[in-house]
Amino acid sequence: MAKIKGTVVIDTEECKGCGLCIGACPQHVLELSNDVNNKGYHFSFMKNPDKCIGCSNCATVCPDACISVYRLKL
Amino acid sequence: MDTNKLTQEDIIRQGEQVYKRPKLLLDNTMHYCPGCSHGVVHRLVAEVIEELGIQDKTVGVCPVGCSVFAYNYIDIDWQEASHGRAPAVATGISRTNPDKFVFTYQGDGDLASIGAAEIMHACNRGENIAVIFINNAIYGMTGGQMAPTTLLGQVTATTPKGRDVERNGYPLKITELIAQLPGTSYVTRQSVETSANVRKCKTAIKKAFKNALAKKGTSFVEVVSTCNSGWKMNPVKSNKWMEENMFPFYPVGDLKDGDKADPALYSKKN
Amino acid sequence: MGELKLMKGNEAIAEAAIRCGCDGYFGYPITPQSEVMETLMARAPWDKTGMVVLQAESEVAAINMLYGGGGSGKKVMTSSSSPGVSLMSEGISYIAGAEIPCVIVNVQRGGPGLGTIQPSQADYFQATKGGGNGDYNLLVLAPNSVQEMSDFVGLSFELAFKYRNPVMILSDGAIGQMMEKVTLSDYKPRLTNEEIEKKYGDWATIGKKKNRSRNILTSLELNSEQMEENNIRFQAKYRKMEEEEVRYEEYMCDDADYILVAFGSCARICMKSIEMARAKGIKLGLLRPITLFPFPKKPIAKLCNRVKGFMTVEMNAGQMIEDVKLSVYESGIFKPVEYYGRMGGIIPSPEEVVNTLEKKLIGGK
Numbered sequence: 001m002a003k004i005k006g007t008v009v010i011d012t013e014e015c016k017g018c019g020l021c022i023g024a025c026p027q028h029v030l031e032l033s034n035d036v037n038n039k040g041y042h043f044s045f046m047k048n049p050d051k052c053i054g055c056s057n058c059a060t061v062c063p064d065a066c067i068s069v070y071r072l073k074l
Numbered sequence: 075m076d077t078n079k080l081t082q083e084d085i086i087r088q089g090e091q092v093y094k095r096p097k098l099l100l101d102n103t104m105h106y107c108p109g110c111s112h113g114v115v116h117r118l119v120a121e122v123i124e125e126l127g128i129q130d131k132t133v134g135v136c137p138v139g140c141s142v143f144a145y146n147y148i149d150i151d152w153q154e155a156s157h158g159r160a161p162a163v164a165t166g167i168s169r170t171n172p173d174k175f176v177f178t179y180q181g182d183g184d185l186a187s188i189g190a191a192e193i194m195h196a197c198n199r200g201e202n203i204a205v206i207f208i209n210n211a212i213y214g215m216t217g218g219q220m221a222p223t224t225l226l227g228q229v230t231a232t233t234p235k236g237r238d239v240e241r242n243g244y245p246l247k248i249t250e251l252i253a254q255l256p257g258t259s260y261v262t263r264q265s266v267e268t269s270a271n272v273r274k275c276k277t278a279i280k281k282a283f284k285n286a287l288a289k290k291g292t293s294f295v296e297v298v299s300t301c302n303s304g305w306k307m308n309p310v311k312s313n314k315w316m317e318e319n320m321f322p323f324y325p326v327g328d329l330k331d332g333d334k335a336d337p338a339l340y341s342k343k344n
Numbered sequence: 345m346g347e348l349k350l351m352k353g354n355e356a357i358a359e360a361a362i363r364c365g366c367d368g369y370f371g372y373p374i375t376p377q378s379e380v381m382e383t384l385m386a387r388a389p390w391d392k393t394g395m396v397v398l399q400a401e402s403e404v405a406a407i408n409m410l411y412g413g414g415g416s417g418k419k420v421m422t423s424s425s426s427p428g429v430s431l432m433s434e435g436i437s438y439i440a441g442a443e444i445p446c447v448i449v450n451v452q453r454g455g456p457g458l459g460t461i462q463p464s465q466a467d468y469f470q471a472t473k474g475g476g477n478g479d480y481n482l483l484v485l486a487p488n489s490v491q492e493m494s495d496f497v498g499l500s501f502e503l504a505f506k507y508r509n510p511v512m513i514l515s516d517g518a519i520g521q522m523m524e525k526v527t528l529s530d531y532k533p534r535l536t537n538e539e540i541e542k543k544y545g546d547w548a549t550i551g552k553k554k555n556r557s558r559n560i561l562t563s564l565e566l567n568s569e570q571m572e573e574n575n576i577r578f579q580a581k582y583r584k585m586e587e588e589e590v591r592y593e594e595y596m597c598d599d600a601d602y603i604l605v606a607f608g609s610c611a612r613i614c615m616k617s618i619e620m621a622r623a624k625g626i627k628l629g630l631l632r633p634i635t636l637f638p639f640p641k642k643p644i645a646k647l648c649n650r651v652k653g654f655m656t657v658e659m660n661a662g663q664m665i666e667d668v669k670l671s672v673y674e675s676g677i678f679k680p681v682e683y684y685g686r687m688g689g690i691i692p693s694p695e696e697v698v699n700t701l702e703k704k705l706i707g708g709k
């Protein structure tokens with residue numbers, strides 16, 4: 001069975017820390033960071049990157065279109 | 075290859091990009107509150123216009139409301155309408171430019187309050203346009219006042235003790251009214267709080283836009299949305315409140331999916 | 345030589361619209377101008393030229409349809425009467441603020457409010473000083489005959505597109521309803537998008553092409569500095585109109601001691617008053633403004649050098665008199681300015697005009 005590895009690139013300066021991507025991720029990859037960006041928002045980041053399967057749920061629910069998703073079939 | 079040793083760069087380099095920001099979504103930061111449904115719907119509109127390849131024949135009409143600056147976010151020609159009048163403005167563009175695709179993007183005050191006459195009549199005439207209706211049951215831009223679609227008991231800036239039917243009347247199910255108008259071909263209610271619903275909403279928007287291009291009368295897509303600033307909850311809680319309170323009253327799904335009424339049959343029936 | 349026909353002023357507006365290559369008419373019935381849309385519907389120009397004719401659900405909707413159509417570079421117009429024009433005021437302000445060309449015909453009736461259906465000129469202030477919010481001006485043309493009702497439609501579109509500004513034809517119920525001979529203009533074809541772009545520029549919203557950035561038509565500007573810049577640009581437009589677009593007519597002013605200033609129906613009445621006055625030995629002339637904005641200040645100022653006084657004749661409580669007084673003031677030479685008018689839809693008689701002139705300007709002054 002092909003294994004899928006995914007990863008996301010988040011534009012952390014555009015992220016408004018709304019938290020919707022966190023809940024949308026079925027793999028619990030994302031969390032809000034303790035750091036803040038230039039606008040003062042706690043941006044989303046990959047806490048558990050190895051679990052990512054590139055399903056795009058996070059990017060799909062993001063209101064600011066700041067997530068890019070990549071998927072590699074192995 | 076030891077899959078555990080793959081870095082993010084490896085995946086990006088060797089894999090395929092399965093999601094990226096649509097080109098038609100301009101680089102300007104959207105002014106919407108964190109978590110606002112407007113952002114998602116704008117993105118879907120940009121994606122659909124891009125996928126249909128109609129940027130060079132599309133004119134959008136934006137409302138007065140939080141999305142008054144929609145013209146800063148999607149790379150198409152835009153006209154800013156006065157409050158509630160977008161369907162009339164769209165009629166003026168569409169009728170004098172029948173080869174172009176025209177859509178309106180409106181909120182609940184714009185469409186269901188001051189603009190009630192304009193939307194009813196555009197739909198009754200069956201203008202070949204698409205209407206996107208963002209229903210978050212509140213007036214966001216002006217500070218969270220009651221909207222026609224505000225639920226009974228819902229607290230807003232002008233219903234501090236909750237909407238009371240004696241003082242403020244009932245929440246207006248405008249989409250149900252629109253669905254009865256013979257000039258409409260597709261009337262649907264969608265939402266964007268889960269990725270599954272976002273995908274369904276995109277399909278609905280695409281259908282609505284294609285209908286207009288095929289001159290099938292008016293297509294109407296309501297998006298039941300959140301307003302976490304107006305509702306005074308965080309985005310995640312807002313989604314939950316919407317699921318628990320808005321969906322039972324404004325159920326997601328198609329109200330009509332067909333064609334404009336046949337004028338011969340329509341007269342006979344009535 | 346064009347077609348010569350006998351028709352009502354309102355019908356002439358409709359005919360002229362079709363013939364000047366108008367792309368769309370969006371209107372709403374209201375007395376005394378409903379014949380404009382009725383004529384258009386009967387003529388069915390959509391079969392011949394593709395012109396859109398649509399009865400909107402209200403005047404509010406109609407003016408916003410003009411915003412849309414005009415914003416896409418098309419020649420669009422509407423017609424209404426006083427209370428309907430009040431409803432359009434917001435839309436007109438937005439159209440001026442977004443710099444969209446269009447033509448609005450106001451066939452005035454007595455007011456205020458729902459008023460009466462008989463003619464008046466009581467929307468002079470609304471047309472020339474505002475009506476909608478903010479600093480803006482309409483270019484206002486005042487026809488006094490069915491011929492001018494016909495001629496001014498094409499002219500209004502030219503001016504609207506020259507300045508990217510709404511233009512108003514300020515008529516009244518008498519001219520709208522009366523029948524006269526009119527020489528209709530030849531048919532001009534509607535322009536294609538390419539011709540519009542070539543002639544007027546590529547500001548219209550017709551779909552973003554690769555060779556330009558997106559066009560946005562809006563009257564909204566939250567940045568005050570930029571909003572002031574916008575207003576300065578608008579004001580420059582209006583100053584240019586004042587320099588280049590003043591239109592007026594002088595009748596028997598060369599040897600006149602007294603000048604009547606009147607527009608529209610009142611100007612017609614004044615012609616008779618002049619005949620009656622001259623028979624009595626009073627040297628009376630008429631200055632008829634054709635553009636109410638820009639107002640013919642300079643011709644009035646020039647007359648101040650030799651005449652003894654002015655009297656406006658208007659179907660209102662005294663509106664244009666203020667512009668005449670301003671014109672006299674700007675001449676630096678004091679001359680008395682009086683007014684005679686009727687309200688409520690009543691049309692003054694030529695005798696009343698002469699009597700009032702004698703009483704107010706000549707006798708004892």
